[in-house]
Every structure is written in C-alpha cells, then in structure tokens.
Amino acid sequence: MRRLLDKVLKLPSQENLFDIPSLPSDLTFSEFNQRTTRGFLARKLSQYLDLTDEEGNRLCYQSLRESSFLQSDNDSEFLLQLSEKMMKWHEQQQDVQKEIEELEIKNHLKNALLKAHDMHKQDLFRSSSPQSNHKQVESFKDKDITEWEIYRDVIFAATQGQFLLISEEEISNFATGNVFCEGTIKERTDIPLCRNKAKESLEQLGFSKSKFVGWLLVLSEAITNTIKHAEEGQMTLINDEEKNEVRFLIKDKGPGFPLEELPKKTLLAGYSTKKSMGQGFTLMMKMAKQVLLCTSSTGSTIILVFEADKEKGDLSAGG
Numbered sequence: 001m002r003r004l005l006d007k008v009l010k011l012p013s014q015e016n017l018f019d020i021p022s023l024p025s026d027l028t029f030s031e032f033n034q035r036t037t038r039g040f041l042a043r044k045l046s047q048y049l050d051l052t053d054e055e056g057n058r059l060c061y062q063s064l065r066e067s068s069f070l071q072s073d074n075d076s077e078f079l080l081q082l083s084e085k086m087m088k089w090h091e092q093q094q095d096v097q098k099e100i101e102e103l104e105i106k107n108h109l110k111n112a113l114l115k116a117h118d119m120h121k122q123d124l125f126r127s128s129s130p131q132s133n134h135k136q137v138e139s140f141k142d143k144d145i146t147e148w149e150i151y152r153d154v155i156f157a158a159t160q161g162q163f164l165l166i167s168e169e170e171i172s173n174f175a176t177g178n179v180f181c182e183g184t185i186k187e188r189t190d191i192p193l194c195r196n197k198a199k200e201s202l203e204q205l206g207f208s209k210s211k212f213v214g215w216l217l218v219l220s221e222a223i224t225n226t227i228k229h230a231e232e233g234q235m236t237l238i239n240d241e242e243k244n245e246v247r248f249l250i251k252d253k254g255p256g257f258p259l260e261e262l263p264k265k266t267l268l269a270g271y272s273t274k275k276s277m278g279q280g281f282t283l284m285m286k287m288a289k290q291v292l293l294c295t296s297s298t299g300s301t302i303i304l305v306f307e308a309d310k311e312k313g314d315l316s317a318g319g
C-alpha cells in the first residue's frame with residue numbers, strides 16, 4: 001500500500017524523492033547519525049505543522065541524501081535547514097531556545113521549533129559517540145525510547161516501509177493465521193532440515209516452486225544467522241489468508257542486534273561492495289515484501305513477510 005502510495009506521489013523531479021537514497025559507501029556512522037537525526041527533527045516539525053505523513057517521509061529521505069542544507073534556498077528544504085541549524089547551535093553550545101526566538105520566521109514555525117527542541121533536547125541534542133558505546137537495543141528501549149524511535153522511523157521511511165522495528169507486544173499482530181510448519185534451530189544440520197520441512201509444507205499448501213524458492217533462500221539466511229549470532233531458536237511459518245501473506249517468524253534467544261548496525265544493514269547493504277559483509281540482510285531486503293524485527297538483549301524475532309498470491313499474473317502490480 002505504502003509503495004503504491006509512493007508511486008502515485010512520485011514527484012516530477014529529476015530524481016524520485018521516494019527512492020531509497022543513494023548513500024556513499026564511505027559514510028561514517030556519525031555522519032549517518034547526523035543525517036538521520038536531522039531527518040527525524042524535520043519530520044517532527046512537519047508533524048507539529050500538520051503536514052502530511054508523506055511530506056514527513058520525504059524530508060527523511062531528503063535528509064539522508066545531503067550532507068548540509070545550510071546553504072539551500074529551496075523552500076522544500078527549509079525544515080531541514082532549520083533542523084540542521086538547531087543541531088549546529090547545540091553543537092556550538094549556543095542557547096538554542098534564544099536562537100530560535102531570534103529567528104525571523106513566522107510564529108507557528110517558531111513554535112514548532114521550540115516544541116521540537118523542548119521535546120527532544122535530552123536525547124537528540126547531546127553529543128554521542130556511538131563507536132565508543134556499543135549499545136544494545138534494550139538500553140535504547142529502557143532509557144532512551146526516542147533514540148529507538150528515531151531508528152524505527154528513519155529506517156522505516158528510508159526503506160519505504162520495508163523494514164520495521166517492532167516491539168515485543170507487536171509481534172502478536174503478525175502471529176495470527178494458520179501455523180503450517182514449525183522447527184527448532186539448534187545446530188548447523190538444522191539449516192537444511194528446516195529448509196526441507198518448509199519446502200514440503202509450502203508445496204502441500206499449493207505454492208509453486210518458482211514462488212517459494214526465494215523465500216527458502218532467505219529463510220536459510222535467517223536460520224543461519226540464528227546459529228551464527230544467537231545459538232538457539234525456533235521457526236514458525238504462518239499462512240495468513242486474510243491478509244494474503246505468508247510470514248516466516250524466526251525467534252531466538254541471542255544477544256540482540258546492535259541497533260547502530262541496522263541502518264548500514266538495511267540501507268547501505270547494496271553499497272558495501274568492498275567489505276565482505278554478510279549477504280543475509282541484503283537478501284532479506286531484496287526478497288521479502290517486509291522485514292520486521294523485534295530485538296532486545298534477551299533475544300530477537302525476525303519476521304519475513306511475503307505476498308501469498310498463488311495465481312501468477314499482474315495482480316502484484318495492484319498492491
């Protein structure tokens with residue numbers, strides 16, 4: 001649906017603003033963080049100004065594209081420019097509130113800036129060096145909801161809704177439907193075992209091989225990850241006829257994903273040609289309609305969502 005919307009909303013510009021931004025492969029984490037934070041702030045401003053969600057998303061993508069908007073005189077980049085200014089003032093230890101008040105802009109805009117600063121000053125406007133503290137998700141969730149939300153919102157927007165971080169409670173929303181196959185993941189030999197089990201069950205349900213061959217590939221990747229990064233886990237395959245989806249849930253009791261790695265895995269995946277980075281996430285993002293992830297220091301659940309249409313044809317284009 002979102003993708004369809006994005007298509008409909010395609011802007012008649014040289015570059016499609018709803019494309020996943022092309023990020024340089026040498027983008028450092030702090031630069032990435034700066035861009036995502038700026039996008040998050042601009043998105044908040046757009047919310048306070050009652051702009052549409054699409055406009056908020058566009059700002060997020062746009063923020064990822066450019067290193068700076070301070071010189072921009074493009075109206076559509078004004079909120080990004082203001083967000084960047086706020087960040088800069090803070091960095092230079094200026095009185096952000098005073099600076100906002102002195103801006104020559106309309107009052108409603110000023111109020112939005114003040115609100116954004118007020119709401120997010122503790123977590124956004126602080127100098128952090130992500131390299132030095134390799135935080136796990138749980139610490140984000142417990143002490144730092146906003147930072148978790150930034151990751152969730154920005155990755156969601158930048159992947160056009162394809163990758164979504166979800167909370168523990170939200171898992172149940174995706175666990176409804178008919179469980180048609182289950183398996184335990186403990187050792188390497190479970191990889192082909194689970195894959196074969198899944199294959200047989202999918203065949204029994206009437207899916208064609210050409211349809212599920214890609215699904216099995218990413219299932220193998222997810223299971224391999226469980227063994228490689230998390231030891232023990234469980235796979236559950238669900239057929240949700242109501243939503244016309246097949247979902248693979250892979251749950252483990254591992255240490256959780258390092259949050260700050262996620263943007264790279266989900267957004268920069270295609271760019272890391274030099275480093276021999278894992279292909280697991282790249283493949284998941286390529287093959288699945290959506291990838292959902294719930295992760296904390298006590299374990300992770302990854303949910304791969306696939307379109308279930310059994311009839312081949314041009315249905316998929318309709319969303």
Ligand SMILES: Nc1ncnc2c1ncn2[C@@H]1O[C@H](COP(=O)(O)OP(=O)(O)O)[C@@H](O)[C@H]1O
Nearest residue numbers: 225226229230254256257277278279280281300
């Ligand atoms: N089940 C998991 N638990 C914790 N971290 C994981 C899990 N699966 C993947 N990861 C993290 O995500 C990264 C990317 O995974 P992937 O793209 O499959 O590459 P690779 O497995 O080759 O490292 C891993 O390096 C690891 O840090």
Ligand SMILES: [Mg+2]
Nearest residue numbers: 221225278280
């Ligand atoms: Mg892997």
